[in-house]
Amino acid sequence: MAQASVITDEMRAAIGKESEPVTIEVDKTAVRMFARAVGYKDLIFYDEQYAKSKGYRSLPVPMGFLGHPVYRPDRPSRPAYVMAFQTPYRRVLNGGTDIEYHEPICAGDVLTATTKIADIVERTGSMGPMLLIVSETTYRNQAGKAAATFRGTLIQY
Amino acid sequence: MSEQVCFEDVQEGQEIPELRQECSSQRLVMWAAGSGDFYQIHYDKDFAQSSGLPDRITHGALKHALLGRLLHEWVGESGRVKRVACQYRGMDMVNEDVICHGVVTKKYQRNGENIVELDVWTETPQGQKTTPGTAAVSLPSRQPT
Numbered sequence: 001m002a003q004a005s006v007i008t009d010e011m012r013a014a015i016g017k018e019s020e021p022v023t024i025e026v027d028k029t030a031v032r033m034f035a036r037a038v039g040y041k042d043l044i045f046y047d048e049q050y051a052k053s054k055g056y057r058s059l060p061v062p063m064g065f066l067g068h069p070v071y072r073p074d075r076p077s078r079p080a081y082v083m084a085f086q087t088p089y090r091r092v093l094n095g096g097t098d099i100e101y102h103e104p105i106c107a108g109d110v111l112t113a114t115t116k117i118a119d120i121v122e123r124t125g126s127m128g129p130m131l132l133i134v135s136e137t138t139y140r141n142q143a144g145k146a147a148a149t150f151r152g153t154l155i156q157y
Numbered sequence: 158m159s160e161q162v163c164f165e166d167v168q169e170g171q172e173i174p175e176l177r178q179e180c181s182s183q184r185l186v187m188w189a190a191g192s193g194d195f196y197q198i199h200y201d202k203d204f205a206q207s208s209g210l211p212d213r214i215t216h217g218a219l220k221h222a223l224l225g226r227l228l229h230e231w232v233g234e235s236g237r238v239k240r241v242a243c244q245y246r247g248m249d250m251v252n253e254d255v256i257c258h259g260v261v262t263k264k265y266q267r268n269g270e271n272i273v274e275l276d277v278w279t280e281t282p283q284g285q286k287t288t289p290g291t292a293a294v295s296l297p298s299r300q301p302t
Contacts, residue, residue, distance in 0.1 A: 063225025
């Protein structure tokens with residue numbers, strides 16, 4: 001017998017719904033901080049003149065960097081896809097990350113991100129029953145082109 | 158800068174040079190600031206232990222980014238890292254090295270680009286694969302089209 005599902009109608013109805021667009025600024029200091037944390041030595045991530053000499057508009061983003069949503073203390077700081085569904089699970093883990101760039105993203109770009117829940121799956125693993133929430137965020141650049149796609153898996157268990 | 162790797166140089170099954178990085182608590186704090194992920198299990202030992210963990214753990218997304226750096230350093234100035242996808246299957250503890258690996262699985266041309274696909278993963282110093290994944294990069298050709 002299958003266990004009772006923890007996926008509610010509300011959760012099922014949320015699959016595929018696009019969020020409100022979020023504005024994301026990609027700035028030079030943020031690119032440098034990210035690159036420094038990853039330990040990059042390549043100056044294209046730090047020195048704008050050098051990056052331009054290599055054909056970039058400004059500092060390009062290292063793999064994984066998609067800018068930061070503009071922070072406002074009067075709005076939730078957690079991204080919309082980490083929405084709190086009522087589930088029996090208390091603990092949350094990051095299950096995986098999939099980032100694909102379609103167009104170059106550089107400092108100075110202003111991106112517009114929309115997120116949807118792509119899938120919700122139940123599974124039983126070594127930690128017992130768990131819920132996998134797969135979100136997909138599309139980042140469009142100022143020209144309206146899809147510049148990157150982020151897929152994240154959030155595990156609740 | 159090492160010599161530029163070209164599409165013609167690459168073969169399926171080829172291993173790329175590994176990248177070994179220490180993930181100290183300072184590193185994890187820098188990552189928290191750089192990424193905007195301030196979850197305390199990554200830098201607050203008391204908080205991590207009260208969450209049932211033996212100690213602070215390295216951010217999954219930092220391992221993803223390190224896999225990106227592994228590829229960036231391999232593809233050189235004229236290559237591009239297009240996609241990195243990975244799953245966080247096991248935990249890496251603070252102050253332990255994360256060792257990044259990649260093996261070429263496929264190469265082909267698409268829309269005028271020379272695409273190379275790889276299996277990528279991170280290992281603990283004990284050899285446990287904690288972060289398996291796949292990636293795609295583009296490389297320059299020796300015969301420009």
